[in-house]
Amino acid sequence: MQITEIEEQIISEFENFDEWLDKYNYIIELGKSLPIIEDSEKTESNLITGCQSKVWLQANYEDGKIIFKADSDAIITKGIVGLLIRVLSNQKVEDIMAAKLDFVDQIGLREHLSPTRSNGLMSMIKQMKLYALAFKTKYQ
Numbered sequence: 110m111q112i113t114e115i116e117e118q119i120i121s122e123f124e125n126f127d128e129w130l131d132k133y134n135y136i137i138e139l140g141k142s143l144p145i146i147e148d149s150e151k152t153e154s155n156l157i158t159g160c161q162s163k164v165w166l167q168a169n170y171e172d173g174k175i176i177f178k179a180d181s182d183a184i185i186t187k188g189i190v191g192l193l194i195r196v197l198s199n200q201k202v203e204d205i206m207a208a209k210l211d212f213v214d215q216i217g218l219r220e221h222l223s224p225t226r227s228n229g230l231m232s233m234i235k236q237m238k239l240y241a242l243a244f245k246t247k248y249q
Contacts, residue, residue, distance in 0.1 A: 112204055115196045116212035123216040132216070133185065140188030144198070146178040159232030161225040162186045166233065168240035170248060174199050175241060186226070189218070190233055197237050202248075205241035210234060 162183035
């Protein structure tokens with residue numbers, strides 16, 4: 110499935126909730142299905158800087174696509190990185206680099222996060238795009 114199709118799916122899912130408390134609970138539930146990074150990969154080099162809580166992100170390049178795994182010590186953050194992984198994992202390098210990720214604003218996520226969590230969200234997106242750039246440089 111393409112990035113924009115997954116974004117539309119997420120937007121549709123969030124339209125089912127009227128209250129932000131329900132949306133937060135949904136984000137927490139999404140975090141429970143996050144492809145978890147191995148404990149051995151929870152290293153300083155996989156730690157995302159700029160996040161209030163600890164977020165580890167790992168990327169592997171397989172068959173022309175990037176596969177992301179992550180973990181966080183905060184349940185909301187785990188759900189947020191889970192949303193990003195749902196959209197960007199198993200996608201081509203060029204598609205990740207070009208992704209606008211409009212769904213973040215369309216579901217109201219950025220405006221309902223604290224400034225520090227919003228900065229963390231931007232740091233996660235930046236790191237995922239940096240992985241894509243690194244893999245593009247290395248493999249293409």
